[in-house]
Amino acid sequence: MSITCEILGAPGRDNALYVRVDSGQAVTRLLFDCGEGCLSMVPIADLLQTDHLFLSHLHMDHISGFDSFFRHVFNRDSRPNHIWGPVGTTAILHHRFQGFLWNLHADMTGTWYVHDVSESTVSTSRFELHDAFTSRSDEGCCSREHVLVDQGQCTIAAHVMNHGTPSLAYVVREHARTNIDTSRLAELGLQPGPWMKQLKDTAAGTSSVMINGVSHSIATLRDSLVSETPGDSLAYLTDFLLDEAATTYLADVLQGCGTMVCEAQYRNSDRELSLKNFHMTTGTVGELARQADVGRLLLLHLSQRYSPHEWREMLTEVQAVFPRASYAETWQI
Ligand SMILES: [Zn+2]
Numbered sequence: 117m118s119i120t121c122e123i124l125g126a127p128g129r130d131n132a133l134y135v136r137v138d139s140g141q142a143v144t145r146l147l148f149d150c151g152e153g154c155l156s157m158v159p160i161a162d163l164l165q166t167d168h169l170f171l172s173h174l175h176m177d178h179i180s181g182f183d184s185f186f187r188h189v190f191n192r193d194s195r196p197n198h199i200w201g202p203v204g205t206t207a208i209l210h211h212r213f214q215g216f217l218w219n220l221h222a223d224m225t226g227t228w229y230v231h232d233v234s235e236s237t238v239s240t241s242r243f244e245l246h247d248a249f250t251s252r253s254d255e256g257c258c259s260r261e262h263v264l265v266d267q268g269q270c271t272i273a274a275h276v277m278n279h280g281t282p283s284l285a286y287v288v289r290e291h292a293r294t295n296i297d298t299s300r301l302a303e304l305g306l307q308p309g310p311w312m313k314q315l316k317d318t319a320a321g322t323s324s325v326m327i328n329g330v331s332h333s334i335a336t337l338r339d340s341l342v343s344e345t346p347g348d349s350l351a352y353l354t355d356f357l358l359d360e361a362a363t364t365y366l367a368d369v370l371q372g373c374g375t376m377v378c379e380a381q382y383r384n385s386d387r388e389l390s391l392k393n394f395h396m397t398t399g400t401v402g403e404l405a406r407q408a409d410v411g412r413l414l415l416l417h418l419s420q421r422y423s424p425h426e427w428r429e430m431l432t433e434v435q436a437v438f439p440r441a442s443y444a445e446t447w448q449i
Pocket residue numbers: 175177178355417
């Protein structure tokens with residue numbers, strides 16, 4: 117599996133998710149939400165290389181730990197700084213950027229792009245450290261499909277859900293991998309070499325390749341040597357109402373997803389509360405995982421209204437519907 121994830125924070129406390137997508141040549145690092153105290157679990161080397169911060173929404177339990185993130189990367193200019201969230205994210209983050217004393221900033225560099233994601237558009241604003249984050253520069257608004265980012269080795273898509281306020285559900289999908297069956301090379305009388313790269317590069321549009329001075333058709337070589345393996349995938353779902361319409365919609369979007377990381381805020385017996393607060397129950401979460409036929413389900417964002425004993429019962433409730441459900445291995449429940 118080349119997408120790995122780590123649930124941050126403790127059971128009943130704020131949670132977040134750290135995701136690494138490892139292609140073998142490069143690692144993409146993604147942070148989903150920033151609850152209080154969550155980032156102490158992430159090595160600073162990783163925080164410094166985080167490619168994107170994706171916020172589901174900006175309730176306190178998902179943004180309280182933002183300062184811990186920002187203090188490590190506020191002046192980062194080694195890579196672009198991107199934050200994504202629902203409409204209203206930029207206005208709140210502008211306050212967060214300005215919530216410090218800045219007086220040595222004039223010679224510092226650090227550019228931040230904050231993206232407000234609606235059903236059909238992405239509006240981007242830019243903020244500069246050398247300006248002490250005073251100005252909000254409009255970088256434009258573009259219409260969007262679901263995919264927000266193509267990071268080279270994976271895409272990240274967002275779906276707007278209903279939490280009484282918009283909350284974004286995210287799906288990370290690794291691109292399909294192209295594999296060359298090297299065991300067949302000898303059969304075809306071919307030597308391995310740099311030409312194998314050209315076989316993988318479908319975008320190049322070349323029709324033939326020279327191997328030891330002989331021209332070969334790329335299409336023929338692909339037919340006999342190349343196979344595609346579907347990429348890994350992961351969904352991060354928290355803080356929204358999972359009614360029948362949302363379940364049907366997401367079951368389609370997530371069909372066959374490798375890992376579904378999802379809140380389990382309320383137990384089945386508290387369905388009324390879950391509706392009132394636009395959250396999920398153990399039953400609705402299990403049902404979505406079952407309908408989407410995901411590889412595994414990892415639960416987070418448990419309510420403190422329950423005891424650890426009840427959390428154990430809640431896992432059993434989910435597993436009754438979807439057996440491949442668990443808490444993080446590190447959670448001693
Ligand atoms: Zn929450």
